Amino acid sequence: xxxxxxxxxxxxxxxxxxxxxxxxxxxxxxxxxxxxxxxxxxxxxxxxxxxxxxxxxxxxxxxxxxxxxxxxxxxxxxxxxxxxxxxxxxxxxxxxxxxxxxxxxxxxxxxxxxxxxxxxxxxxxxxxxxxxxxxxxxxxxxxxxxxxxxxxxxxxxxxxxxxxxxxxxxxxxxxxxxxxxxxxxxxxxxxxxxxxxxxxxxxxxxxxxxxxxxxxxxxxxxxxxxxxxxxxxxxxxxxxxxxxxxxxxxxxxxxxxxxxxxxxxxxxxxxxxxxxxxxxxxxxxxxxxxxxxxxxxxxxxxxxxxxxxxxxxxxxxxxxxxxxxxxxxxxxxxxxxxxxxxxxxxxxxxxxxxxxxxxxxxxxxxxxxxxxxxxxxxxxxxxxxxxxxxxxxxxxxxxxxxxxxxxxxxxxxxxxxxxxxxxxxxxxxxxxxxxxxxxxxxxxxxxxxxxxxxxxxxxxxxxxxxxxxxxxxxxxxxxxxxxxxxxxxxxxxxxxxxxxxxxxxxxxxxxxxxxxxxxxxxxxxxxxxxxxxxxxxxxxxxxxxxxxxxxxxxxxxxxxxxxxxxxxxxxxxxxxxxxxxxxxxxxxxxxxxxxxxxxxxxxxxxxxxxxxxxxxxxxxxxxxxxxxxxxxxxxxxxxxxxxxxxxxxxxxxxxxxxxxxxxxxxxxxxxxxxxxxxxxxxxxxxxxxxxxxxxxxxxxxxxxxxxxxxxxxxxxxxxxxxxxxxxxxxxxxxxxxxxxxxxxxxxxxxxxxxxxxxxxxxxxxxxxxxxxxxxxxxxxxxxxxxxxxxxxxxxxxxxxxxxxxxx
Numbered sequence: 001x002x003x004x005x006x007x008x009x010x011x012x013x014x015x016x017x018x019x020x021x022x023x024x025x026x027x028x029x030x031x032x033x034x035x036x037x038x039x040x041x042x043x044x045x046x047x048x049x050x051x052x053x054x055x056x057x058x059x060x061x062x063x064x065x066x067x068x069x070x071x072x073x074x075x076x077x078x079x080x081x082x083x084x085x086x087x088x089x090x091x092x093x094x095x096x097x098x099x100x101x102x103x104x105x106x107x108x109x110x111x112x113x114x115x116x117x118x119x120x121x122x123x124x125x126x127x128x129x130x131x132x133x134x135x136x137x138x139x140x141x142x143x144x145x146x147x148x149x150x151x152x153x154x155x156x157x158x159x160x161x162x163x164x165x166x167x168x169x170x171x172x173x174x175x176x177x178x179x180x181x182x183x184x185x186x187x188x189x190x191x192x193x194x195x196x197x198x199x200x201x202x203x204x205x206x207x208x209x210x211x212x213x214x215x216x217x218x219x220x221x222x223x224x225x226x227x228x229x230x231x232x233x234x235x236x237x238x239x240x241x242x243x244x245x246x247x248x249x250x251x252x253x254x255x256x257x258x259x260x261x262x263x264x265x266x267x268x269x270x271x272x273x274x275x276x277x278x279x280x281x282x283x284x285x286x287x288x289x290x291x292x293x294x295x296x297x298x299x300x301x302x303x304x305x306x307x308x309x310x311x312x313x314x315x316x317x318x319x320x321x322x323x324x325x326x327x328x329x330x331x332x333x334x335x336x337x338x339x340x341x342x343x344x345x346x347x348x349x350x351x352x353x354x355x356x357x358x359x360x361x362x363x364x365x366x367x368x369x370x371x372x373x374x375x376x377x378x379x380x381x382x383x384x385x386x387x388x389x390x391x392x393x394x395x396x397x398x399x400x401x402x403x404x405x406x407x408x409x410x411x412x413x414x415x416x417x418x419x420x421x422x423x424x425x426x427x428x429x430x431x432x433x434x435x436x437x438x439x440x441x442x443x444x445x446x447x448x449x450x451x452x453x454x455x456x457x458x459x460x461x462x463x464x465x466x467x468x469x470x471x472x473x474x475x476x477x478x479x480x481x482x483x484x485x486x487x488x489x490x491x492x493x494x495x496x497x498x499x500x501x502x503x504x505x506x507x508x509x510x511x512x513x514x515x516x517x518x519x520x521x522x523x524x525x526x527x528x529x530x531x532x533x534x535x536x537x538x539x540x541x542x543x544x545x546x547x548x549x550x551x552x553x554x555x556x557x558x559x560x561x562x563x564x565x566x567x568x569x570x571x572x573x574x575x576x577x578x579x580x581x582x583x584x585x586x587x588x589x590x591x592x593x594x595x596x597x598x599x600x601x602x603x604x605x606x607x608x609x610x611x612x613x614x615x616x617x618x619x620x621x622x623x624x625x626x627x628x629x630x631x632x633x634x635x636x637x638x639x640x641x642x643x644x645x646x647x648x649x650x651x652x653x654x655x656x657x658x659x660x661x662x663x664x665x666x667x668x669x670x671x672x673x674x675x676x677x678x679x680x681x682x683x684x685x686x687x688x689x690x691x692x693x694x695x696x697x698x699x700x701x702x703x704x705x706x707x708x709x710x711x712x713x714x715x716x717x718x719x720x721x722x723x724x725x726x727x728x729x730x731x732x733x734x735x736x737x738x739x740x741x742x743x744x745x746x747x748x749x750x751x752x753x754x755x756x757x758x759x760x761x762x763x764x765x766x767x768x769x770x771x772x773x774x775x776x777x778x779x780x781x782x783x784x785x786x787x788x789x790x791x792x793x794x795x796x797x798x799x800x801x802x803x804x805x806x807x
Contacts, residue, residue, distance in 0.1 A: 146269060464776075
């Protein structure tokens with residue numbers, strides 16, 4: 001995962017272009033400088049764009065329906081049944097409407113024909129640009145393309161799958177894998193009317209099943225005869241009786257005419273229609289390019305996928321017996337190789353290389369695992385329908401004999417299906433996607449919330465609490481929103497998830513989630529737990545790409561030019577983020593109000609102390625000023641009376657004035673103030689100057705000197721009169737930070753501070769129907785410090801140790 005965080009070490013040229021601007025020395029300790037840096041680095045107003053469309057009532061309604069407080073589980077199949085029935089009702093309604101007006105169904109939200117020929121390309125391209133590699137040339141309905149169209153021919157199987165011109169091999173490999181287990185693919189298309197041309201599908205997204213309805217229009221590789229530019233002159237030269245019909249049969253008839261996915265049979269239609277529905281659910285065909293088999297199987301089955309690296313397998317015999325041998329039963333598997341093939345040459349943009357026929361960074365499905373006469377063999381399939389493994393047990397290799405061909409039921413052919421030994425599988429494939437399937441005996445409980453993710457990743461103060469009433473196998477899944485559904489609005493931050501499970505009252509944690517290096521959408525762990533109360537502590541690491549555009553910037557850019565596309569993707573964004581809107585429970589509201597009231601009382605008490613001390617100092621100062629004025633007035637009156645007497649007794653002459661000036665001049669280095677005994681070293685009027693008290697007794701707590709406390713006689717203080725009036729709570733909470741007395745720092749407005757917010761959800765699969773789940777949102781100031789993981793490099797330094805004495 002890319003990050004804009006640079007390594008702390010290395011030559012200056014690797015971080016700042018070889019130069020370093022000297023900083024002006026500040027009159028403060030270095031620690032204070034670091035503290036101020038982090039204060040400016042992190043935003044003072046953390047938050048996230050939860051709705052991009054103006055005044056979206058659908059998002060508000062969905063947010064209001066989200067469960068709050070303690071949530072109990074429901075049957076795992078209940079969400080599917082609800083979506084299936086909803087989809088069937090919608091399809092029936094569309095069929096009645098079309099019959100009423102005698103029209104085939106045209107999807108107004110995903111009309112690929114008008115979209116292509118008008119040049120809008122909203123069904124092909126995402127919000128973030130044009131995909132130049134997707135260039136279909138025509139659109140026709142199923143009944144116009146296929147001579148005898150049938151949705152299924154002998155059921156959906158892995159052999160039906162042929163990938164088209166887009167990069168959705170991960171979806172095709174998932175369908176190949178699902179085709180080996182009867183009934184999985186059939187559950188996706190829940191309603192259809194082929195006469196009207198309407199099809200209803202259901203997909204699993206962010207913890208729930210959702211419907212998607214499409215019409216029967218499909219993209220073609222060739223343009224219509226009348227619209228073609230290059231092909232028509234060539235066909236006109238053939239000079240047939242019906243050149244146009246000949247052209248149609250060659251270029252626009254059967255599965256081979258389709259631009260995207262196609263079935264092997266020329267008249268089977270389920271695969272291209274399913275792919276179209278999957279693209280519509282995600283917004284466009286570009287959105288489903290690139291992914292992992294496990295994530296696609298999750299979307300199509302509601303299962304839970306785990307990422308396994310072949311280099312991390314501890315016991316290879318156990319992996320074979322307890323996991324691979326359960327393929328198509330409890331688990332489904334996909335595999336990939338060459339995931340790090342370009343790390344030495346990251347600028348490589350050429351075609352994917354292959355390793356003995358296995359294409360790098362391409363998804364394959366594991367269809368079967370067999371152990372025969374000590375030989376551990378697996379059957380794999382390339383979703384391209386061509387290009388196979390060329391090593392041992394490949395088609396035509398020396399290992400094959402008529403007996404082995406019969407035992408494994410294998411036939412040679414360039415159909416993308418091949419056998420490979422278990423040892424070669426682990427050597428040639430690096431990455432496995434294992435998806436666990438759930439039956440009707442499982443229940444699912446889930447909750448969603450949003451987290452403010454700091455730059456320094458640590459276990460978050462917000463926790464999930466699981467209450468288990470009986471011993472049960474449990475699968476715990478921590479997920480983030482699937483950003484594939486709103487590409488272009490996902491912003492600058494990506495997130496990596498971790499969690500650990502702790503039991504109440506126990507010091508050590510029980511288990512941690514398995515690390516996912518590539519499938520970042522979710523992480524999970526499975527374990528059998530006894531009854532009790534468990535805490536799920538989350539650690540979310542955020543990575544920032546400053547070159548990416550924020551959701552705000554994208555909305556500003558495309559609002560006027562691509563309104564329909566923004567409405568489509570924006571609504572998907574808003575409905576997804578409604579899960580994470582911070583809606584308080586009554587208990588959380590009461591606790592928050594109690595905290596705010598205690599904080600208000602403490603602040604008011606502190607303000608009272610400050611105001612009281614200030615009023616006392618003002619009172620003492622005013623008394624001193626009054627006393628000074630009295631003394632000055634008394635001295636002034638005495639000087640006037642003395643001057644009057646002197647004027648009456650001694651006439652002023654030039655000689656007398658000169659004598660007075662001469663006698664007033666300082667002598668022997670003394671100052672005028674020290675003459676005539678008016679001020680001596682012992683004090684005014686000959687009194688001894690008081691000794692200065694020691695530092696610890698000179699001032700009281702309120703900052704008033706002890707020898708001044710006598711001046712407080714008569715001082716009065718009334719909180720209702722002397723303290724500033726308290727603002728109404730509603731007015732205080734409704735003010736914008738800048739209105740409430742805060743000052744926006746220049747750094748806050750001129751740069752883009754760290755502001756990472758992640759919407760996460762916890763899903764718990766179990767066989768305990770009374771299992772409950774809730775979110776506990778603790779304020780940061782009340783949060784207790786979570787212990788570091790035992791393998792954290794700083795764990796030892798944070799552990800309390802006893803003192804060792806040497807006798």
